[in-house]
Amino acid sequence: MSVKQDQMLGFDEHDELVRPAAEVVEFEETAKAMVSRRGFLTGGAAVGATAFVMGSTTFAAGNALASEEVKMSRLAFEMVKANALDTVTVPAGYNWQVLASWGEPLFSNAPAFDPATGGTGESQELAFGDHNDGMALFSHNGRQILCVNNEYTNASTLHANRADGKPVNADDVRKNKAAHGVSVVEIARKDGKWSIVKDSEFNRRITADTEMDITGPARGHDLMKTKADPKGVVAKGTWNNCGNGQTPWGTYLTCEENFNGYFSSSNKNLALTPQMKRYGISHDDRGYNWALADARFDLSKDPQEPNRFGYIVEIDPLNPTARPKKRTALGRFKHENAEVEVAANGHVVVYLGDDERGEFLYRFVSKNKYVVGGDNTDLLEEGTLYVAKFNENNTGHWIALTPEATGMSEAEIAIYTREAASKVGATTMDRPEWVASNPNKAEVYCALTNNKNRGVKPNAGGDETPPAGPNPRVKNNYGQIVRWEPANQDHTAEKFTWDLFVLAGNPAVYDDAYAGSKNVNKDNMFNSPDGLKFDSKGLLWIQTDGNYSNEKDFAGQGNNQMLVGDPETGEIKRFLVGPKECEITGAAWSADRTTMFVSIQHPGEKGNSVWPNGGTPRSSVIAISRDDGEMIG
Numbered sequence: 001m002s003v004k005q006d007q008m009l010g011f012d013e014h015d016e017l018v019r020p021a022a023e024v025v026e027f028e029e030t031a032k033a034m035v036s037r038r039g040f041l042t043g044g045a046a047v048g049a050t051a052f053v054m055g056s057t058t059f060a061a062g063n064a065l066a067s068e069e070v071k072m073s074r075l076a077f078e079m080v081k082a083n084a085l086d087t088v089t090v091p092a093g094y095n096w097q098v099l100a101s102w103g104e105p106l107f108s109n110a111p112a113f114d115p116a117t118g119g120t121g122e123s124q125e126l127a128f129g130d131h132n133d134g135m136a137l138f139s140h141n142g143r144q145i146l147c148v149n150n151e152y153t154n155a156s157t158l159h160a161n162r163a164d165g166k167p168v169n170a171d172d173v174r175k176n177k178a179a180h181g182v183s184v185v186e187i188a189r190k191d192g193k194w195s196i197v198k199d200s201e202f203n204r205r206i207t208a209d210t211e212m213d214i215t216g217p218a219r220g221h222d223l224m225k226t227k228a229d230p231k232g233v234v235a236k237g238t239w240n241n242c243g244n245g246q247t248p249w250g251t252y253l254t255c256e257e258n259f260n261g262y263f264s265s266s267n268k269n270l271a272l273t274p275q276m277k278r279y280g281i282s283h284d285d286r287g288y289n290w291a292l293a294d295a296r297f298d299l300s301k302d303p304q305e306p307n308r309f310g311y312i313v314e315i316d317p318l319n320p321t322a323r324p325k326k327r328t329a330l331g332r333f334k335h336e337n338a339e340v341e342v343a344a345n346g347h348v349v350v351y352l353g354d355d356e357r358g359e360f361l362y363r364f365v366s367k368n369k370y371v372v373g374g375d376n377t378d379l380l381e382e383g384t385l386y387v388a389k390f391n392e393n394n395t396g397h398w399i400a401l402t403p404e405a406t407g408m409s410e411a412e413i414a415i416y417t418r419e420a421a422s423k424v425g426a427t428t429m430d431r432p433e434w435v436a437s438n439p440n441k442a443e444v445y446c447a448l449t450n451n452k453n454r455g456v457k458p459n460a461g462g463d464e465t466p467p468a469g470p471n472p473r474v475k476n477n478y479g480q481i482v483r484w485e486p487a488n489q490d491h492t493a494e495k496f497t498w499d500l501f502v503l504a505g506n507p508a509v510y511d512d513a514y515a516g517s518k519n520v521n522k523d524n525m526f527n528s529p530d531g532l533k534f535d536s537k538g539l540l541w542i543q544t545d546g547n548y549s550n551e552k553d554f555a556g557q558g559n560n561q562m563l564v565g566d567p568e569t570g571e572i573k574r575f576l577v578g579p580k581e582c583e584i585t586g587a588a589w590s591a592d593r594t595t596m597f598v599s600i601q602h603p604g605e606k607g608n609s610v611w612p613n614g615g616t617p618r619s620s621v622i623a624i625s626r627d628d629g630e631m632i633g
């Protein structure tokens, strides 16, 4: 396969293409899943094996909302209508500004962004990365340091100066690698305008070439050894950093997602192992061409290099010289984000999604306990990884991925986590994206963005994907948000109960399960929930990365957007609509919570946007405030 840059496939489409075709199966339950909308409107009546289960609070409150919406709502803003404009739309009484864009210099010795070329390798290493995604803000002695993931690049924009729209020489590869990773920037507000503090001692770029320590069970294992690192203890770089996490001990977690799409093989006859195939490693990359200038991306030269990617990486944002640490105890898969909780018993719990069709939802529980003011530096080094099993009757439990349960060593579980989870019979999910934990009680939400293969074919490991439980619809192109409550309000408990907070859909097109749940209507409808984040009031901000065609199944849904949901009532209102062909992702608040920062990623990914400045479209972090200066969440 050869991929032209201006025709780059989505990561999931790339995986579908490079993976040997999975067997298409017929599921007995498929017909049963075509349950009527009425079935779940009435509170989750079971239909055969596939009940649509909605929380009782959602239903009760949803009914009340119809008559008393204004009086009861905690969502005190005027809902933004869906639109397909090439700008950011926020409610009346709110405003937005650009905080930072791809290519913006972090240091005064870097050249200004050049829209004609998109810069060079050297300039990009000193500038804000591309495709900003998850982020977190750290306050330190009155200063504010923002860590922002730079997930990937659209080469046709990054390399607009190349006729065939792909990296053609070593400097292009250097620039492409430097556009990935993490940007750490001090930010400040002056005269109402947020901007990067140039030359701050905290400013730092972490890229696909930054050295980092491998920690945890996989450190030093034979599978981690390469020509450049015969001990298997130091990895070079991080990329495809999607969602994020933030620890109570002040570190930033960045999550490696579609790491596979950067590897290729000059030997097209190279035998691919089953483990390579499970992770979508193939003879062809997604068009990045990094192997052109860096042999470690050529599988035929270093077949174990991919084993060192697909992890959670921990970064100390206040120490620019500290080496990032790859936390292999949290498993290797296509990590979305890392939601950290300290359980009542002191153990640290991290919830983790694997964003691929039919993959799994995970939980890590630290061996040691968090101690306020103590040395918590290495809590993520050792612990137990669990995978979720959902039952039809609204119950579920966590299955520990131990050597006894899987027949694999601890290092193998850390490296081939998907295989371990398949062995214990975990529930295949509709692409687990962000996980968010309710600050008001032990209750956790996960966006299951969509899954066109649900009920159609198995996952990449051959596990069946019947429509069932929290993944009830075949060919699920709208997505849903599942939530669960740990037994005894204990995040380390084995058991939980679950329901669906929302089933996205289009009630203007369908009147069955694909119309969505009761808290979805023609005014607030959306598809493909992805980013989730709770604010300090316990409201759930929902961001989408879905189909923005605004036609057929998606007619009336407009561009990708951000909504707010109330966990208590089920009410959902649209707060923001992004510019054309972008996704909305990542959120953080200023220390005084009067500003909310949000990522606008890949505006104009198909060439149809000039946001934000009327020229080259540039991924940017925006700062949203209220006109009256009050808190925004």
Ligand code: FEO
Binding pocket: 151, 242, 243, 257, 336, 355, 433, 530
């Ligand atoms: Fe990078 Fe699953 O989104």
Ligand code: CA
Binding pocket: 242, 243, 336, 433, 530, 531, 545, 585
């Ligand atoms: Ca995402």
Ligand code: CA
Binding pocket: 530, 545
């Ligand atoms: Ca996504």
